Amino acid sequence: MPTGLVALLDDISVIARAAASSLDDVGVAAAKAGSKAAGVVIDDAAVTPSYVTDFTPDRELPVILRIARGSLFNKLVILLPAALALSALLPAAITPLLMLGGLFLCFEGAEKLIEKFGAEKIGETLEDAPTDVVAFENERVSGAIRTDMILSAEIMAIALAEVSNEGLVQQGIILAVVGIAITVAVYGTVGLIVKMDDIGLHLSTKASSLAKATGRLLLRAMPILLILLATVGTAAMLWVGGGIILHGLEELGVHGPADIAHVAQYAVETSTGPLGGVLGWLTYAVLSAVVGLFLGAIVAAVVHAVAKVRGKH
Template structure:
């Protein structure tokens, strides 16, 4: 074998070893970043069904697919280049932008809370019997994708924080894989949740000692599950939004509220366990989310209405 061929094979082997090492690093980075973002994934999965449960069964999965495509565009086309650019050139701007997104989540959650308490609904709802089904679906998809943008921004920011020390190309690959994996997981779960009643109906029609009672339980229980998820989705907007505001204020040097929240959560955790501690921290963040959301709702709806009455 010639010396040139031996050298070439050595080069190929070196490249292969380097590629394998890079893949190992990327895999570790994806696992690390994905684990850190897992908490927001739960919130995302709780929020989304509220946008889907207004449709007929044959439109549920197509609507979820449209929202999932919008989520991928959010993560890979909008947020990924923005995150990498801000990380490289304007790292100080990431947190203020996230706080604006958190404020928007607080506004959305507070508006839904007010509507649940009997306030006037904003925009067309399924109870109104929409005249244009296509326009109604388009509006619901846009609303879901808009909310997903904020939740995805937090996911990408958390993931970016875990891989900020890596080369830019490696960051891009890791964030892309995290974004795709989380989107598939979230909307796969959402698709399963909204089709539970159809699965139950199929089991009832199939018959059997186990299938029939299980199918009936799914058919009867799915509306309650989706209603519960609607409440959890509204709460998730408020506690995630409030949590973003607390964390952002802390990172900007105003950490008193966040410190008090952490201390309260740790104190409850020491007495009643980790779950109770987490619920305490989430509840306190949610209270801030409600207050901030009501302020924004008042500014966006109350002030214009006041000026209109005066006019």
């Protein structure tokens, strides 16, 4: 019996070490895959506050929580199985589907600019005094979750590309880890950003002069930061959407548009010294945004024309 028990314990220890090693491998792969998607993650964090800025303070965190739940549903229930199925059965369809998602982002960004610069407003804001606040909130949340679907699809696709050599089960575990970690990081950060004014107000009531000064600084800075984030969020829709389409065309063998952007990026990088990396990336982002705005404006024009025709019937 003692010998059998020792052998059993030895087997258990071997299994435990193998499991620990497997978990370690998953962690490393998930970290690598998540880092590759960092650019889209930043864009996701920039886009989301634009959906929350019109709400009263008591609804900000509940709205963010609803969007975060929708984002998890997008990643784990819709995109994860779809990504694994496409990876196993129809990998060639991934790029065209991502390009459609990129086109939707371009459309969303163009709509926001059309609304901002004098065209007829699309939807309601709280300044418009919506007659049904619940319906307004539901519409905003639905819009944020739709946009998150595209950004999440890009994140999952990038992560999938990094673990394509792993087995199907391993891929699923890694993508789930990446999806959960990124959702917590993005919406935790967004929640902190939109509540910074409340934190500032709380600090301004403290006895400490440092706390008071910090609180006043946060209160002054937050309106500017929220406007900046809303602007960056719109720009992010355009540059991410345009970038997805440029990259997709390149993957499909149409290299011309992406080559022009890459040549411009390289020219800036090699001529601007220490700032070359940042300015080169900015050049590519601006060109992607121009492509995104052009395509988004076309889609918006078509959508509005169809809506007007349907409205006449």
